[in-house]
Amino acid sequence: MTPTHGQTLAEKILARASGSDTVVPGQIVEGAVDLAMMHEQGAQTVGPYHQMGAERVWDPDRVVIAIDHWVPASTEGAAVLHRILRKFAEEAGLPHFYDVGQHGICHQILAENGWVVPGDLAVGTDSHTNMLGAMGAVAAGIGPTEMAAVLALGRLWLKVPPTVQVRVRGRFGPAVTAKDLVLRILGEIRTTGAQYKAVEYSGPTIAGLSMPERFTICNMTTEMGAKTGMVAPDQTTFDYLAKIAKHPMHPMGPDPDAHYERVVDLDVEGMPPMVACPYSPDNVRPLPDVVREHISVDQVFLGSCTNARIEDLREGAALMKGQKVAKGVRFIVSPASTSIYEQCLREGIIETFTEAGAVFTNSSCSACFGGNMGILAPDEVCASSSNRNFPGRMGAKEARIYLMSPAAVVATAIKGEIADPREYA
Amino acid sequence: MQDVIEGRVWTLGTDVDTDQIISGKYLTIIDPNELKKHVFEIALPEFAKEARAGDILVAGENFGCGSSREHAPQAMRAIGVGAVVADSFARIFFRNAINLGIPTVEARGVRAIFSPGDTARIEMRAGRITNLRTGASVSFPPLPAHLIELLEAGGLVEKVRRELELRRGKGTASP
Numbered sequence: 001m002t003p004t005h006g007q008t009l010a011e012k013i014l015a016r017a018s019g020s021d022t023v024v025p026g027q028i029v030e031g032a033v034d035l036a037m038m039h040e041q042g043a044q045t046v047g048p049y050h051q052m053g054a055e056r057v058w059d060p061d062r063v064v065i066a067i068d069h070w071v072p073a074s075t076e077g078a079a080v081l082h083r084i085l086r087k088f089a090e091e092a093g094l095p096h097f098y099d100v101g102q103h104g105i106c107h108q109i110l111a112e113n114g115w116v117v118p119g120d121l122a123v124g125t126d127s128h129t130n131m132l133g134a135m136g137a138v139a140a141g142i143g144p145t146e147m148a149a150v151l152a153l154g155r156l157w158l159k160v161p162p163t164v165q166v167r168v169r170g171r172f173g174p175a176v177t178a179k180d181l182v183l184r185i186l187g188e189i190r191t192t193g194a195q196y197k198a199v200e201y202s203g204p205t206i207a208g209l210s211m212p213e214r215f216t217i218c219n220m221t222t223e224m225g226a227k228t229g230m231v232a233p234d235q236t237t238f239d240y241l242a243k244i245a246k247h248p249m250h251p252m253g254p255d256p257d258a259h260y261e262r263v264v265d266l267d268v269e270g271m272p273p274m275v276a277c278p279y280s281p282d283n284v285r286p287l288p289d290v291v292r293e294h295i296s297v298d299q300v301f302l303g304s305c306t307n308a309r310i311e312d313l314r315e316g317a318a319l320m321k322g323q324k325v326a327k328g329v330r331f332i333v334s335p336a337s338t339s340i341y342e343q344c345l346r347e348g349i350i351e352t353f354t355e356a357g358a359v360f361t362n363s364s365c366s367a368c369f370g371g372n373m374g375i376l377a378p379d380e381v382c383a384s385s386s387n388r389n390f391p392g393r394m395g396a397k398e399a400r401i402y403l404m405s406p407a408a409v410v411a412t413a414i415k416g417e418i419a420d421p422r423e424y425a
Numbered sequence: 426m427q428d429v430i431e432g433r434v435w436t437l438g439t440d441v442d443t444d445q446i447i448s449g450k451y452l453t454i455i456d457p458n459e460l461k462k463h464v465f466e467i468a469l470p471e472f473a474k475e476a477r478a479g480d481i482l483v484a485g486e487n488f489g490c491g492s493s494r495e496h497a498p499q500a501m502r503a504i505g506v507g508a509v510v511a512d513s514f515a516r517i518f519f520r521n522a523i524n525l526g527i528p529t530v531e532a533r534g535v536r537a538i539f540s541p542g543d544t545a546r547i548e549m550r551a552g553r554i555t556n557l558r559t560g561a562s563v564s565f566p567p568l569p570a571h572l573i574e575l576l577e578a579g580g581l582v583e584k585v586r587r588e589l590e591l592r593r594g595k596g597t598a599s600p
C-alpha cells in the first residue's frame with residue numbers, strides 16, 4: 001500500500017520491522033522483533049511455549065528476563081514463578097537474566113543497559129513497555145501467550161496504529177516536572193483517547209528533556225490506552241546510548257509531511273504541578289486546587305518505573321534533607337534498579353530518607369501494584385509517584401490514590417497532607 | 426469458533442481495568458481453575474460463583490484497561506465464557522483474549538442495549554449482536570480475516586504449533 005503523504009515515526013519503524021517500504025494505519029503486518037522482555041508474568045509463557053512444540057528460542061541474545069514484582073520472593077507463589085523462569089532461562093540458554101541481586105524494574109533494566117535502541121520493535125510482558133519508546137522505538141506490551149509465539153518465531157502480528165502527535169512548548173516553572181506534563185497530557189487525551197494508537201511526543205519542550213524525563217512521559221502513554229508512546233531520537237538519545245547500546249541502531253524520524261490522526265498542542269508556560277485524583281489517571285487537576293482541600297494521607301510512595309530513577313530520588317532527597325516524615329505517615333521509597341540503589345548509597349540518599357523516617361527498600365515494583373508490600377487498607381489515602389490509581393491498584397478497592405511528581409510526594413510526606421512542593425523549595 | 430454465539434448476559438460498566446478483573450494479590454496464581462474463583466471479585470462479585478459456561482460478558486468503554494496480565498482472559502476462558510463484547514477494549518486485553526481463542530467483539534453502543542440476565546446472539550461474520558429479549562441490535566465491523574483465522578485455529582498456541590510443524594515438514598497440509 002502506498003500512502004499519499006509522509007510517514008510518522010511509528011509507521012517508519014513498523015515498515016522496517018515488516019520489511020516493507022511503507023505501511024498505512026489499519027494494515028496488519030508481521031513485524032520482526034528486535035528485543036523481547038519478560039518479567040514474572042513470563043512464567044506463564046513457558047507453558048504455551050512448550051505446547052507450541054517450540055524447540056529453540058529464535059535469538060537468545062535478544063531476550064531479556066528481569067524479575068521485579070516480588071523481589072526477593074515474598075510469597076510461595078512468587079518463588080515458584082521465579083523458579084520457573086530460572087529453569088527456563090537455563091534450559092533455553094537465555095543468558096540475559098537479571099536475577100535477585102542484579103534485579104530492577106524490567107523497563108529500567110532495559111533502559112539503563114541499552115537493550116532498546118532507535119528504530120527497534122521491542123515487546124515485553126508488561127504494559128509499561130511503552131516507556132522504551134523514549135529511545136525512538138516502537139515498544140509495546142503483550143501477554144505471555146503471545147510472548148511464547150515471539151520466542152518461537154521472532155515476530156508478531158501488529159495492526160499499524162494511527163499516530164497522535166503531542167507538541168509541547170514553553171518552559172517548566174519551579175518544581176514542575178515531566179510527570180506534571182504527562183498528567184496534563186492525560187487530562188487532555190484521557191484513558192481512551194489513544195486506544196490502539198501511537199503517540200509521538202515532539203516540540204521544543206520535549207527536545208529539551210533528558211532521557212529519564214522522556215521515560216516518565218512515554219511510560220504513562222500506557223494510561224492513554226496507546227500501543228506505544230515515542231520520542232524521535234536526537235543527540236540526547238545518542239549520548240545516553242553511546243556506551244551502552246546492545247545492538248546496532250536504525251535511527252529514524254517522522255517525515256515533515258507525515259499524517260497525524262490528531263495533533264495536540266500544549267504550552268507549559270505557567271503550568272502548575274498536576275495531580276491525578278482517584279480513581280483514574282485521567283482525573284487530573286492542578287495540584288494547588290487539591291492542596292486547598294487539606295487531604296491527609298496515610299501512606300506516601302516514591303517509586304515505580306514512572307519515577308524512581310536517580311534524578312527523581314535526588315530531587316526528593318534534596319527536599320527531604322533536614323525534614324521529618326509527618327507523624328502517622330508511612331513513607332516508602334523504592335529505587336527502580338539495583339544500580340540506582342547503589343548510586344543512592346554512594347550519594348547519601350538512603351541516609352537522608354532513613355533519617356527523616358522513611359522506609360528505603362530494595363529496588364522492585366514495591367507498593368505500586370498492591371501485591372507485594374506497602375498494601376493499603378480500606379479507606380486509606382496514598383500519594384504516589386507511580387502511574388495508576390484505579391480501584392484496588394495498591395490494595396483495598398476503597399483506598400484512594402493520588403498520582404503526582406516525586407517532589408510533590410515528598411512535600412506530602414513532610415506535611416502529612418497533599419502538598420505543593422513549591423512550599424518546600 | 427462458531428459463527429453464531431448465544432448466551433446469557435452479564436453486564437459491566439466503563440473502564441473496568443485488569444485490577445478489577447483479577448486483583449494484584451492473585452497474580453502469582455498460575456492455575457486458571459484457581460484463578461477463576463477470583464475473577465471480577467471487585468467489579469462483579471457474584472460472577473465467579475454463578476457464571477456458567479457459554480455466558481457472555483457485555484461491557485462499556487475501555488474494557489480490560491490497565492496491566493498486561495493475561496490472568497484476566499485466562500480466568501474467563503477457564504469459566505468457559507462464550508464471548509466478551511464491549512463498546513471498546515484496551516488493546517492488550519483484546520489481543521490476549523483473541524490469542525486465547527475467546528471470541529472478542531468491539532461493538533459501539535452494545536452496552537446500552539443489554540441488562541443483566543438478557544440473552545445475546547452474536548453473528549460473528551455478519552457483524553451483528555441482538556438482544557433476544559428486547560429485539561434491539563447493534564452492528565459491528567467483523568474481525569479482520571487474520572483474527573478470524575486465529576479464533577478458528579482455537580487460539581495462538583494451536584496456530585503456532587501448526588506453523589512449526591509445517592516448518593519441520595511433519596505437516597499434512599494441502600498445497
Ligand code: SF4
Nearest residue numbers: 128304305365368369
Ligand atoms: S513499577 Fe508498577 S507499573 Fe511499573 S512495572 Fe512495576 S508494577 Fe508495573
